[in-house]
Amino acid sequence: MRHVLNITDLSVSEIDSLIATAMDIIGNREKYQDICRRKKLATLFFEPSTRTRLSFEAAMLELGGSVIGFSSASSSSSSKGESVSDTVKVVSYYADIIAMRHPKEGAPVAASAVSGVPIINAGDGGHNHPTQTLADLLTIHREKGRFNDLTVGFCGDLKFGRTVHSLVSALSRYCGINLVFISPDELKIPQYIITDIVNKNHMPYIETRDMESVMPTLDILYMTRVQGERFFNEADYVRLKDYYILTPDKLAAAKPDMCVMHPLPRVNEISRTIDSDPRACYFKQVENGKYMRMALIMMLLGLTPEI
Ligand code: CP
Secondary structure, eight states: OOOBSSGGGSOHHHHHHHHHHHHHHHHOGGGGTTTTTTOEEEEEESSOOSHHHHHHHHHHHHTTOEEEEESSGGGSGGGGTOOHHHHHHHHTTTOSEEEEEESSTTHHHHHHHHOSSOEEEEEETTTBOHHHHHHHHHHHHHHHSOSSSEEEEEESOTTTOHHHHHHHHHHTTSSSEEEEEEOOGGGOOOHHHIIIIIITTTOOEEEESOHHHHGGGOSEEEEOOOOGGGOSOHHHHHHHTTSOOBOHHHHTTSOTTOEEEOOSOOSSSBOGGGTTSTTBOHHHHHHHHHHHHHHHHHHHHTOOOOO
8 A cells, every 4th residue: 555645755757657647548538437436535625725626536536436525624523623543544444545635744644654545645734745746747748848957946935835845856856957946035945845855966956036037047937826824924924925926027038938837726926917828837737637646546546557
């Protein structure tokens, strides 16, 4: 039994296999429509979600399986004081695989210690979001055709942005990656990411507050929302939430084939006028997320067919 709590729980060759499976799903949808018949996915979401929960559910339904679960802590017995461990132990008697989101960092680790079925971390606090990274990697694969030799800018809330932490971790296993961290001082990338991932893997990086000065150098610009729900102080959130807004004027300085990525939800950080720019890839990430979650569910259930 395997759990996916962190993107590095998957080897580079397993990620290559998931991408190959996702590409096969895109071209051969009927081949996959009954693979997970009589299998059940439980989605345990203790924190709000649109994309991750619904794409997991759509993924399992498109594989011919079924879905059970809850979409908020308030509609589960955790509102009566039940622990995450007890909740997961109980649900593992009902389902074959669990996708779980929780506001506390490390909650999926506690879940994996008691679960009788595979646990997928669907986001834990400001820590990790490995299946968003799978969506991001398929998008980079389809748009750029490579994971090596890329200059990747991460912009916005790099402190609480779990999708940033997971993608930096994923990219650390490829060659020729230059990282550009663009944030206000209050939302800088955590030191443990710099020490344990960036420096440990000898990845060149710069930190700056100035998005416009680095724009011409980027192959990918990964925008993020300022995560108001993780702030302790409302005044700080209000002061920082619109620190970066990507507009057509700013995008004019970018490479003609730069990818603008964003895990979504978006608030104000990308102008709607950019949605029609061919460099906008954020809705492609949404679609790619479903295919990668289909591939991951099959892999963890040992049901991936021959390609
Ligand atoms: N990208 C992402 O995790 O979106 P949701 O919060 O809507 O699941």
